[in-house]
Amino acid sequence: xxxxxxxxxxxxxxxxxxxxxxxxxxxxxxxxxxxxxxxxxxxxxxxxxxxxxxxxxxxxxxxxxxxxxxxxxxxxxxxxxxxxxxxxxxxxxxxxxxxxxxxxxxxxxxxxxxxxxxxxxxxxxxxxxxxxxxxxxxxxxxxxxxxxxxxxxxxxxxxxxxxxxxxxxxxxxxxxxxxxxxxxxxxxxxxxxxxxxxxxxxxxxxxxxxxxxxxxxxxxxxxxxxxxxxxxxxxxxxxxxxxxxxxxxxxxxxxxxxxxxxxxxxxxxxxxxxxxxxxxxxxxxxxxxxxxxxxxxxxxxxxxxxxxxxxxxxxxxxxxxxxxxxxxxxxxxxxxxxxxxxxxxxxxxxxxxxxxxxxx
Amino acid sequence: xxxxxxxxxxxxxxxxxxxxxxxxxxxxxxxxxxxxxxxxxxxxxxxxxxxxxxxxxxxxxxxxxxxxxxxxxxxxxxxxxxxxxxxxxxxxxxxxxxxxxxxxxxxxxxxxxxxxxxxxxxxxxxxxxxxxxxxxxxxxxxxxxxxxxxxxxxxxxxxxxxxxxxxxxxxxxxxxxxxxxxxxxxxxxxxxxxxxxxxxxxxxxxxxxxxxxxxxxxxxxxxxxxxxxxxxxxxxxxxxxxxxxxxxxxxxxxxxxxxxxxxxxxxxxxxxxxxxxxxxxxxxxxxxxxxxxxxxxxxxxxxxxxxxxxxxxxxxx
Numbered sequence: 075x076x077x078x079x080x081x082x083x084x085x086x087x088x089x090x091x092x093x094x095x096x097x098x099x100x101x102x103x104x105x106x107x108x109x110x111x112x113x114x115x116x117x118x119x120x121x122x123x124x125x126x127x128x129x130x131x132x133x134x135x136x137x138x139x140x141x142x143x144x145x146x147x148x149x150x151x152x153x154x155x156x157x158x159x160x161x162x163x164x165x166x167x168x169x170x171x172x173x174x175x176x177x178x179x180x181x182x183x184x185x186x187x188x189x190x191x192x193x194x195x196x197x198x199x200x201x202x203x204x205x206x207x208x209x210x211x212x213x214x215x216x217x218x219x220x221x222x223x224x225x226x227x228x229x230x231x232x233x234x235x236x237x238x239x240x241x242x243x244x245x246x247x248x249x250x251x252x253x254x255x256x257x258x259x260x261x262x263x264x265x266x267x268x269x270x271x272x273x274x275x276x277x278x279x280x281x282x283x284x285x286x287x288x289x290x291x292x293x294x295x296x297x298x299x300x301x302x303x304x305x306x307x308x309x310x311x312x313x314x315x316x317x318x319x320x321x322x323x324x325x326x327x328x329x330x331x332x333x334x335x336x337x338x339x340x341x342x343x344x345x346x347x348x349x350x351x352x353x354x355x356x357x358x359x360x361x362x363x364x365x366x367x368x369x370x371x372x373x374x375x376x377x378x379x380x381x382x383x384x385x386x387x388x389x390x391x392x393x394x395x396x397x398x399x400x401x402x403x404x405x406x407x408x409x410x411x412x413x414x415x416x417x418x419x420x421x422x423x424x425x426x427x428x429x430x431x432x433x434x
Numbered sequence: 435x436x437x438x439x440x441x442x443x444x445x446x447x448x449x450x451x452x453x454x455x456x457x458x459x460x461x462x463x464x465x466x467x468x469x470x471x472x473x474x475x476x477x478x479x480x481x482x483x484x485x486x487x488x489x490x491x492x493x494x495x496x497x498x499x500x501x502x503x504x505x506x507x508x509x510x511x512x513x514x515x516x517x518x519x520x521x522x523x524x525x526x527x528x529x530x531x532x533x534x535x536x537x538x539x540x541x542x543x544x545x546x547x548x549x550x551x552x553x554x555x556x557x558x559x560x561x562x563x564x565x566x567x568x569x570x571x572x573x574x575x576x577x578x579x580x581x582x583x584x585x586x587x588x589x590x591x592x593x594x595x596x597x598x599x600x601x602x603x604x605x606x607x608x609x610x611x612x613x614x615x616x617x618x619x620x621x622x623x624x625x626x627x628x629x630x631x632x633x634x635x636x637x638x639x640x641x642x643x644x645x646x647x648x649x650x651x652x653x654x655x656x657x658x659x660x661x662x663x664x665x666x667x668x669x670x671x672x673x674x675x676x677x678x679x680x681x682x683x684x685x686x687x688x689x690x691x692x693x694x695x696x697x698x699x700x701x702x703x704x705x706x707x708x709x710x711x712x713x714x715x716x717x718x719x720x721x722x723x724x725x726x727x728x729x730x731x732x733x734x735x736x737x738x739x740x741x742x743x744x745x746x747x748x749x750x751x
Contacts, residue, residue, distance in 0.1 A: 128581050157646035164542055167534030174615055175558055178569045185572075233470030241464050242471075251471045253742075254478050260669075260738030261481065261731065262676020264705045268727040272484035281716060294481065297474060327463035348560075355562020358678035358705065362712045383564045387679065390568060408565050415560045 097149045104142060104162055111138035131173060135166035179412075186409025189402045194410075199385075200369040205399040209407050211370040212385035216414075218374050219285055219364065219381055220354050223292035228346055231300030238301070239308040240330055258298040266294040267359030274363075283365035285374030288381070291359035296349050303345025307338045340429040347422035351415045357383035382407050482731075489725035492718060501719055510726050512691045516606075516701030517730065520681060521674035523610030523695070528618045528674075529667045535618065536625035541651060552626065559619035567683035570612040575603030575684060582607055582696040596694045604686040607695040612680050617670035624666030628659040661748035668741035672734045681706035704730040 100106075115133035139162045147155035197208035234251065242248030270291035274282050311334050319329040335342070365378035366388050373379075386407035393400035456464075497505045539551050579601060586597025599605075632655045640650040687702025702710075708723050715723060 127577060129584075153646050153649070157648040160648040160651075161542055164534045164538050167531050168538040168543075171531045171535050171615075171618055174574065174611075177573060178561070178565065178615075181569050181573050182565060230470045230473055233467045234474055237467035237471045241467050247468070247471055250475065254475055256742050257735060257738065258474070258478055260672045260676075260734050262678070262705060262734055264676065264678045264708050265481070265485070265727050265731045265734075268488075268708070268724050269481040269484055272488040272724060273480065275488065276484075280720065294477065297477070301474075325457050325460050327457075327460045330463070351560050355564060357562065357564045358682075358709050361709055366713070383562060383679075386564055386568065387683070390571075390683065404568065408562075408568055411562055412565060415562065416557065419557055419560055 099146055099149055099158075103145070104138075104158070104165075107138045107142040107145065107162070108134065111135075111141055131170065135163075135170065139163050139166065182405065182409050182412055185402070185405035187406075189399075189406040190409060194403070194406055198368065198370045199380075199403075202368070203394045204396065207399075207403065209380075209382065209385050209403065209410070211367070212380040212382045212407065213410070214370065214372050215285065215364070215379045215381040216354065216383075218372055219288045219292065219360065219379065220350060222286065222289035222374055223296055223353060224346070224350055226289065226293045227296040227300050227349070231297045232304055232342070234297075235301045235304035235308055236330060238305050240326075240334070255298045255301050258294070259302070261294060263291075263295055263356050264358040264362070267291045267362040269294060270359065270363045283363065283378045284376070285364050285371070285379035287363035288360045288379065289374065291363050292353045292356060295356065295359070296353050299349040299352055300346060303349065304338075304342055307341035307345060308334065310341075311337050340426050344422040344426040344430075347418050347425070351418035351422070354414055354418070355383050355411050357387055360384050361387065382411050386411070485724060485728045485731065488721055489728045490721075492721035492725040495718060495721075499718055500722060506722065506725060509722060510704070510729055512689050512701055513704045513707050513726060514729060514733070515691050516687065517675055517703040517705070517733070519693070519701060520606060520609050520613060520685075520703050521671055521677075523606065524613030524617055524674040525667055525671050527610060527614035528621055528670055529663070531614070532618050532621035532666070532670075533625055533663060535622040536629050537651060537655070539622075539626055540629040541647070541655065555619050555622060555626075559623070563616060563677060563679045564683075566612050566616050567680035570608055570680055570684040571604065574612060575605075575608050578603045578605070578608050578611075586696055593693045594695045597697055599696050600686075600698045602686070602698075604684055604700075605696050605698075606685065606700045609681050609685050609700075610695070612684060613674045613677055616677060616680065617673050620673060621663075621666045621670040624669065625659060625663050628662035629655050632658045661744055665741045665744040665748070668737055668744065672737045672741065675734050675737065676705055676730060678705035678709050682709040 112130070112134045115130055115137055119129055119133070139159050142162050143155045143159040145155075146158045150158075193206065194208040194210075195213065196210055197206070198211040199207045199209065200211075234255075238248055238251060242251070267288075270287045271282070273290065274284065274287050278284075315333055315337060316329055319333045320326075324332070360381055361384050364381060364384065366384060367378040367380050371377060371379050386404045389400045389404035389407065492500070492506055495506075497503060500506060500509065502509075535555065539548050539555070543551060579599065582595075582597075582599040582603070582605065585595040586599040589595045590597050636654040636658070637650055640654050641647075645653065681703050682705075685700055685702060685706060686698060687700050687706065688698070690699040690701055692699060692701065704726050708727055711719070712723055
């Protein structure tokens with residue numbers, strides 16, 4: 075090589091870094107550091123007798139980062155060493171965040187599988203004290219409550235998004251709505267539940283519990299999600315489509331219903347499915363509005379109504395005798411909930427990919 | 435903004451050119467959309483009005499009529515403390531982790547892995563809170579006991595770890611970790627979005643000047659994403675403040691006011707207290723709980739508005 079030219083970043087760094095003795099660590103040095111650190115930390119923990127998974131993981135990450143720093147510093151110099159240490163630190167933090175989440179999914183699947191049987195989906199919990207019984211009433215309740223909430227939220231949310239994007243312009247109502255939708259996004263779910271209770275108490279008296287109250291509470295949580303996602307999608311519908319439609323003399327409302335909405339349809343459906351996935355597992359607002367019940371009730375306007383999330387909570391909180399069958403049912407309910415959420419997410423993505431118009 | 439204006443103008447132009455008045459279809463449709471907007475404002479006003487209405491009996495009641503003969507303020511204050519402590523702890527744990535997760539996905543992980551990883555993180559945001567709660571009490575709580583015992587043994591001079599350690603793991607410490615996991619996807623989604631938008635020319639410029647990858651991140655990506663990180667953290671804080679079920683399931687709250695995170699004596703939170711007490715309450719107790727819910731509403735409102743203000747200011751720049 076002639077003159078101050080560098081082929082690789084390492085060589086460039088060497089040139090810029092100045093001082094002479096710069097080597098490089100072997101490939102896979104990071105993994106070696108992690109392996110060595112894990113062995114050292116495990117040995118230390120075993121010797122001191124405080125072996126716990128948490129200590130092992132955190133200790134390994136710290137020791138590996140420091141060890142890698144020292145190793146790299148002696149071979150590659152201070153700046154590379156710091157780079158390696160921080161990369162290792164960031165990767166470790168990522169792993170640290172993933173471990174609990176993996177554990178969570180594993181726990182739900184392994185414990186929930188016990189009662190993932192036909193009876194769980196066909197029987198209710200009526201009169202069940204020990205083993206057996208199911209959550210058919212809770213599944214029906216979840217579908218009814220979420221369904222009604224969706225039926226209320228989607229038209230209102232969609233029309234509001236159309237207002238914001240197509241009609242609002244710079245009006246005061248538009249600015250107020252944008253601001254308050256943001257505010258609404260932050261309402262704690264339990265407060266939404268209290269609102270529904272406060273509203274219905276006026277008409278039906280204290281202690282009222284109805285399925286529809288849960289739907290109203292969920293509506294408060296769902297509307298801002300629907301508006302946000304719909305607005306995003308409507309925003310990226312290209313203007314030349316609207317202008318072409320106007321140029322043909324099409325009225326504005328027909329332009330919206332026949333041009334804008336069909337173009338955005340897949341995105342809108344995706345947004346709505348994700349919104350449903352967000353509210354289907356809500357527990358707190360339903361605990362204070364729909365109450366707890368062991369038998370089937372599919373009428374949202376008549377008395378208490380069970381749903382999966384509250385069912386899981388109640389089985390865990392007030393187990394029967396012996397408690398294990400109740401716990402099993404709780405885990406299965408939670409597994410079903412997660413499956414519903416995951417399926418909705420996957421389906422939403424699939425819809426967007428399969429039917430989404432190229433409008434970006 | 436400007437594009438919306440043009441279409442509105444075009445629509446109006448068209449409407450006015452065809453006879454000076456709008457067609458009935460147009461009028462109905464635009465009125466419907468305005469109606470939807472107003473409905474939402476009314477709904478939000480309704481939330482505030484009905485909560486205040488139901489909280490009013492508790493606010494105006496004499497101290498002797500309230501549960502345990504204690505004033506509303508002295509009932510709510512420890513709960514506010516517990517709420518702040520749990521949410522604060524969650525943010526302290528979650529923000530560095532979320533930053534690292536976002537950096538890992540945008541700048542460190544192999545390109546092939548980045549998108550699936552981002553997808554997994556998004557999926558985690560959708561897991562219902564009840565699941566986190568059950569996992570917290572069944573897995574993390576018991577797993578935390580050796581750690582908290584060690585902390586109580588060795589680091590008890592720090593007020594947070596004063597001990598004695600709880601043997602069940604139903605502590606503020608565990609609640610903080612679980613809440614941190616729950617808000618991690620939110621904070622890291624905001625951070626990821628902005629980190630990936632760091633101008634390429636800045637990043638490449640730094641690399642061309644011989645910066646290592648970490649130096650490039652520290653000098654371009656982190657400064658660029660700072661305000662987004664702040665607003666993302668505040669959104670996470672808002673979420674953690676209102677989180678109910680995970681806390682209600684895991685924490686064995688005694689209403690104490692203490693910074694001790696690992697003992698059996700834990701402050702409860704507003705939301706968890708409502709979830710635990712509401713089903714068995716009647717009369718004035720319900721009004722007291724709704725009043726505490728109103729306080730929670732006010733706190734989250736302030737936090738969220740502050741977060742939006744930070745976002746708005748950074749957008750202007």
